[in-house]
Amino acid sequence: LREITSSKEAHTVHATWEEAAEQVEVAIARYSEFYNRLAVPFLVSKRPSWDKFPGADYTTAIDVIMPDGKTLQVGTAHHLGSTFAKTYEITYEDENGEQKLVSQTCYxxxxRCIAALISVHGDDKGLVLPWVAAPTQVVIVPILLGDKEKVLSVCRDLQKTLASAGMRVQLDTSDERPGAKFYKWEMKGVPLRLEVGPRDIEKGVVTLARRDGVKKAVPMEGLVESLRKEAEELQSAIFARARQFAKDEVKEVATIAEAKKQTETGVALVPWCGEVDCGHQLEEQVGANMLGEPQYQTFTEAACAVCGKKSTGRTYMARQY
Ligand SMILES: [Zn+2]
Known part of the structure; x- marks a missing residue:
């Protein structure tokens, strides 16, 4: 996958090591915001020293848990220290006129973010796209019974109203049966589907079907506002479902045997003293990879699964894509 997709990279240069470390945090915060908007839960880990970017001081990575319990690395931020500055003599002149080596980051x-999005939200009917990422946010399916011209004209008006409110909307006037259209647009992951037939028009409503299965009649009056609210609720619903899955997939374990069992189907949170030797033994005996130390979390003391030494250290372990 890495070979056939393009990367979006940033390379930054800083006066001090601390400023570069702050930039790594900025990068992780931006990626977190990005995945939150896509309603995709993720783990943030500091990779073990043997798995960091070659030459980097440290690597912080973002992983998404896929439906089969394996993890997909979907973002990284590297603190490069002055490694490359030394090699390529990248210096700056400070206020005292001295030449100093710069500190660098790249992230x-x-x-792969698209692969994560598709896998995390998709269901047996096909894609489930979050509102912000959906090329078509609303599809209108006319139910052509009775006065067909009337139905079509109401649908066209609706399409105009929603489009002028900034929604990406399509009107499906193809010759397929309504059932086939429903199936098709569900498979494409369109968040909201509106069915409009003579009976709906009579009652002044549309029949709304959300991609998460919620179905209800919604008044045509104030439809734009109602749909915005439904889109938000849908976003919350798919995020909640994804979060619950991600939460259930991570289990705290105490021993190598437990870690081995847990990583067959998900992610293990394993007590680790931080020693490289213990880390290598963990990977070997568990038969899974160390994602590294969970970031922005603190833990109580526990015995290292390998040497038994007490520490507050933990590492995520998983099978990786
Ligand atoms: Zn240990």
């Missing part, structure tokens, strides 16, 4: 994200 990136790739189209």
């Amino acid at each position: 990136g994200i790739s189209e």
Whole structure:
């Protein structure tokens, strides 16, 4: 996958090591915001020293848990220290006129984010796209019974109203049966489907079907506002479902045997003293990879699963894509 997709990268240069470290945090915060908007839950880990970017001081990575319990790395931020500055003599002149080595970072994200999005939200009917990412946000399916011209004209008016409110909307006037259209647009992951037939028009409503299965009649009056609210609720619903899955997939374990069992289907949170030797033994005996130390979390003391030494250290372990 890495070979066939393009990367979106940033490369930054700083006067001090601390400023570069702050930039790594900025990168992780931006990626977090990005995945939150896509309603995709993620883990943030500091990769173990043997798995960091070659030459980097440290690597912070974002992983998404896929439906089969394996993880997909979807973003990384590297603190490069002055490693490359030394090699390429990248210096700056400070206020005292001295030449100093710069500190650098680089961070990136790739189209793997699309793979994560598809896998995390998709269901047996097909794609489930969050509102912000859906090329078509609303599809209108006319139910052509009775006065067909009337139905079509109401649908066209609706399409105009929603489009002028900034929604990406399509009117499906193809010759397929309504059932086939429903199936098609569900498969494409369109968040909101509106069915409009003579009976709906009579009652002054549309029949709304949300991609998460919620179905209800919604008054045509104030439809734009109602749909915005439904889109928000849908976003919350798919995020909640994804979060619950991600939460259930991570289990705290105490021993190598437990870690081995847990990583067969999900992510294990394993007590680790931080020693490289213990880390290598963990990977070997568990038969899974160390994602690294969970970031922005604190833990109580526990015995290292390998050497038994007490520490507050933990590492995520998983099978990786
Ligand atoms: Zn240990």
